[in-house]
Amino acid sequence: MDTSRRHVLQLLGLSAAALAAPPVLDALAAGPPAAESKIGPAKGALTAKQWAMVIDTRKFKSEADVRPLVEACHSIHNVPHWDEKRWEIKWLWSTKYESAFSGTASGRFGPEALEDRPFLVLCNQCENPPCVRACPTRATWKREDGIVMMDFHRCIGCRFCMAACPFGARSFNYRDPRPAIKQTNKLFPTRMKGVVEKCSFCAERLAEGKKPACVEAAGGKLAFGDLFDAESEVRKLIRENYTIRRKINLGTEPAVYYIV
């Protein structure tokens, strides 16, 4: 009994060694590493230290002002449309002032103008993002330009990031989104069921030297630029106007500013 057990163990050990050997041999066999390839932004790409957005809410009168922006965003990013509210996917949407600024809105007797105004909400690309802290696989991470990025292919769909986000900016694909996409944009990946998604400040457009789709569609109602460049358009607007941000008391440092 004992000898046969030992024999089996020996066989197991040998098999394990055989399995482990090839990668080690491969590593030894590989030549010297190739000259370090340069990884960085492409020529003509827009770069920044922390991308930020300023939304001039005074210029949004009704839903009609919002719709083209949402449409631009959702169509180029292949965001599905579900009638079932539970499965809803939203990257950019509008809500009421007191919802966008719940907890800090001026309350019952606030200015009437604000009550009727649609407030655009989206991922705040926080400087200190709780979603990035929560993700167990680094499927969501903070890029050097401040964008909180998503890897749809690494995401395991645990939805910890959705619980961590204090702005409700993230959506989950409760089912295969593809049948619910009106017209697929072949230049942007569609997602599969079971992964989280959200706005990424159009990182794919910035890489081509273009501003985010919503900014382009807004015709001057939105501004976009580097928060840490004192000469940038966003800094100029923040300097010259009274701006507010969502839930700054939580310390996430949202990079979306609202002129009210």
Added chain:
Amino acid sequence: MLELAIKGSKRYYGWAALLLGIAGVGFLVYLKQLDFGLGITGLSRDVSWGFYIANFTFLVGVAAGGVMVVLPYYLHDYKAYGKVTILGEFLAIASVVMCITFILVDLGQPMRVLNVLLYPTPNSVLFWDTVVLNGYLFLNLIIGWNVLEAERQGVHYQSWLKPLIYISIPWAVSIHTVTAYLYCGLPGRGFWLTAILAPRFLSSAFASGPALLILLCLVIRRVSNFDPGWKQIQSLAVTVAYAICINVFFLLCEVFVAFYSQIPEHMDHLKYLFVGLHGHGAYVPWMWASMTLMVIGIILLVNPVTRKNEGTLMVACLCVFFGCWIDKGMGMISGGFVPNPLHEVNEYIPTLLEGLITIGVYALGFFVLSILFKIAVSVKEEVRA
């Protein structure tokens, strides 16, 4: 010892087959979920965790509750628990198996679960939860199995087990602490953002875990020749009595802080759960049922007459177990997501299909538990004979 698991009466085989059958139904429904996506559940953009995660949270508590027999036996040399320690350890194993299964069925992309190990991320509490849960599973397997084997051989267990046994005690506390940290470290979720969440989780764990253990001991007394002992059951009952009192006290502390401070972000979740918010109140009857059950449990357990009566003790343990289950397994998770970050109320109601998957996972857990308890009880019967 594994052979003891397959040498049983017709009744034992019937019970195991029944559990496997239920687990099989759950598995078939899970295949449907795998195909369709988590859209078969009642989960939504606003309430992104539900029944699965809630049951996971509750069962982490039951697993940690096993330490309430391990600690007195190994640390305080409370000899009487020698008879039930193995049951506590095996209950912990079955509970952790259910926890891990619940996490797996909750994932949108379960095939990618090993990404957690491929890209270890120390800043994520979920990564640590994976580490502590699996660690606790293996600790209990190694300790429980070897100690039982030694008992069967009539020798003292191996000396190298001792450090593992000592480690397993704080480790039990760690699994529920880390699970609480999943929730209480998130900004903007007022219901969970409280330092007392981990202590509260532990108190309900030390109530519901031993309560279940008492019920299981009472069952074992009836269906086998092994008697875990009335003295042991009574000691456990005292533990449950203390823990459930502390649990309700912690809950009242929460209620005081929320309602005396009058901060809406903290109050509104409790309001939603106990009286309803903006006309939504699906959980109101459940939460009051939970409170009632816990109070009945306290009355029956604190009063020595009812605690020492087998019938009323059983009722008390059922009250504590289901009271804690509703509080933690239903209210704790959906309560934290409603109202949502924009202060809108979108309720979560579990669907029949996710209910079936949940029952399937419980059946799987009880199957594992039955096998392990069968082995333990057979060894005990053998040693006694």
